[in-house]
Amino acid sequence: MATLKGKAVRSKDIELRDTYFEDAADRLWDRAKHHGFATVPKTMPLLMRALDELSKGKPLGQTYFALFCATWDNGFVRLGRSTDLPYASGFTGARGIRGWQERMKLLESFGFVEIKASGDQKFGLAFLPNPNIVLLNLWEKKKAQGKGPYDPLGLGGLQDSTMSAFLERAIDVGANDVTRAHAKINAAKRKADETQDMPAKPIKARPRRTKAAKE
Template sequence: MTAASTAKKISKGQEKAQAMRDACWPDLDEAKLWNRKKVSGFTTIPRTMPVIMNIIDTLTKNKPAGSTYFVLWCRTFDQAFLEIDNPLTLASEAGFTGERALSTWKDRMRSLVELGFIDAKEGPAGTFHYVLLFNPHKVVWTLKNKIQPGTFLQLQARAIDITAKDFKPLETPAA
């Protein structure tokens, strides 16, 4: 598939969505909508994120870390890196409050490191000052044997639906 045909396919999907939206909401005031091309404060997030968050929550059992992972994605740029100067802010954004908010957040961050979704380096603000986010599709493949087959299939189906060409195991370099 060429770049031109990919662009055409995307524009067809956008045209279809626009036509359906116009049919459902013919008198819509566009000023009420979020348009990433007209405002700042957006990031790119995989469309598979809801399923990935569910997988994370399942793998971390009674200590769900999906919201912690989502907060990291909402703060990162294309370098897949973030510097956390105030971990209590991220703890709050992930929904942790009270006296144990910070320790709960750190526990969830440790889980994300253990699962392989992130790596972290210590810095002035503590253990998780510098954070690197790995491609979640590649991480999920490494965890495939720990994920319920139906859930993995759900993620795979969504990846196929959105033509996520990166949803495959990480290729190991030839020796």
């Protein structure tokens, strides 16, 4: 549900749009009127950039976007029925299918997709967890691993500038999944720091009992 601030911004944007673009309301693509759409987070362009950074030389952004658009707002894809996925991801021919499968395995290694076999199809079913949270967790993992070695491989390619832009965009659009998860991570860090800074309690040595005391 949109916030009051979001509704106000949207109303002003529509007023400004109609001032400069004639009959815009009749010529745009409107999800309230047209079918066949997927709900995409506004952080998606930066998510795609981050995916390409994670897999240097083997861009993942387009493959992931095609996969995301194959869902019905349920995070689930029957890969065997989506025969156009490799093509939509930029791959053609027999080699192209192998290239697409390679990208899918990379997406799985980073946690952006979970793949299950279906019958004799190794790539049969797919589930896409919240990509905002997956990316945020990868960022925290990279920071925890310092200068490496990185696990998973490719984590070192994730850029500070991209993550800063991602977090800023998440805040701008009111992505509460990101802001809540980020606040939870920061709270856990503060608690860990406070525990580490607490002085250790001295261990009191028990007085040794003499033979006379025992009697």
